[in-house]
Amino acid sequence: MGAPDTVAYCHCRDCRRVTAAPVAAFAAFRNRDLRLIPERDKAKTVTEGVSRWFCPDCGSQLMARFDYLPDQSYVPLGILDQADQLPPEVHCHAASALPWLHIDDALARVEGTARATLRR
């Protein structure tokens, strides 16, 4: 596993539902830097244009890929052993954040997808 392009919180409703948490956090890796090769036919699509893979034993989300970011894979921080070394750099979909959730940091807050930051 190489270093991620970026690490981000995502406050969108889809990520909330899929992770069953008030906010999701993902590391964005280049596909070529991952040893995990997802099986296309095992992907679940909750939202059009987004493929997600889940652990068949415990149900945790393992990875997501977005059609508009084809060379990246998004791995939830919660499943990474190195999560303590991967602090998020941006809040995506900040406009959708739950009103009672207050994360006290100075990170950039992007109302929508933060595509430009994620592809950097």
Ligand SMILES: [Zn+2]
């Ligand atoms: Zn999201």
